[in-house]
Amino acid sequence: MSDNLSNALNQNWEDKQILVVEDVDTNKIFFDAALRRTNAKILWAKDGQEAIDMFKENRVDLVLMDLQLPVMDGYTATKEIKKIDPKIPVIAQTAHVMSGEREKCIEAGCDDYLAKPIRLQVLIDTLSKYLS
Ligand SMILES: [Mg+2]
Numbered sequence: 814m815s816d817n818l819s820n821a822l823n824q825n826w827e828d829k830q831i832l833v834v835e836d837v838d839t840n841k842i843f844f845d846a847a848l849r850r851t852n853a854k855i856l857w858a859k860d861g862q863e864a865i866d867m868f869k870e871n872r873v874d875l876v877l878m879d880l881q882l883p884v885m886d887g888y889t890a891t892k893e894i895k896k897i898d899p900k901i902p903v904i905a906q907t908a909h910v911m912s913g914e915r916e917k918c919i920e921a922g923c924d925d926y927l928a929k930p931i932r933l934q935v936l937i938d939t940l941s942k943y944l945s
Contacts, residue, residue, distance in 0.1 A: 824937060827852035829874040829944055834864040834890065835906075836882050840929070844877065847933050853944075861885030865893050873901065875943055878923065880907040880914075888921040895922035902943035906931060 831853050835841045841857055848855060856871055858864040862885045868876070876894060880887035891903050905923040907914065918926050925939055 824851045824941060824945065826940075826944055827854075830854045830856060830872060831940070832856045832858060832864065832867060832871070832873045832876045834858045834861070834876065834882065834887065835879045836860060837879075840879070843931070847931075847936055851937070851940075859883075861887060861890030861893075864890045865897075868894050868897065868901075875940065876901060876903045877940075878903050878905050880905055880918070881909065888917060891918075891921045891923055904939060904943070 831848065833841060833844050833855055835844065835857070836859050845855060856867055856873065858867045860883045864876070864878070865885075867873075876891075878887045878891055882890070887905060887907075891905070894901060894903060899922075902924045903922060904925045904927060905918045906927045906929060907918075908929040915926050924943065927935065927939060
């Protein structure tokens with residue numbers, strides 16, 4: 814294991830709650846496994862509407878937002894969440910690497926953007942910018 818990776822995995826986020834918005838079970842399992850060693854508490858919403866509801870009902874430190882979601886897409890959910898709390902970090906994650914998508918993300922209020930498949934180190938490094 815590289816020094817960078819072991820440093821990344823030494824994050825202790827036991828006082829942090831991350832809202833993972835993801836409709837695909839296997840992707841959720843990846844986030845659980847990737848974040849387990851950080852001790853962050855993970856909340857899980859399966860669509861955009863559920864994300865907004867859970868955001869209202871829980872103290873959330875960061876949102877990991879899939880953009881392709883049933884019921885309500887991640888762009889719309891991000892806009893609604895940012896209306897509630899403009900300072901909450903929202904990190905978009907998407908499988909679509911189309912031109913203009915990053916711009917659409919930023920316009921919706923996302924703070925950062927991860928392209929799937931997401932590498933563990935990139936995930937931890939990106940979250941560190943907003944949680945540490
Ligand atoms: Mg999806």
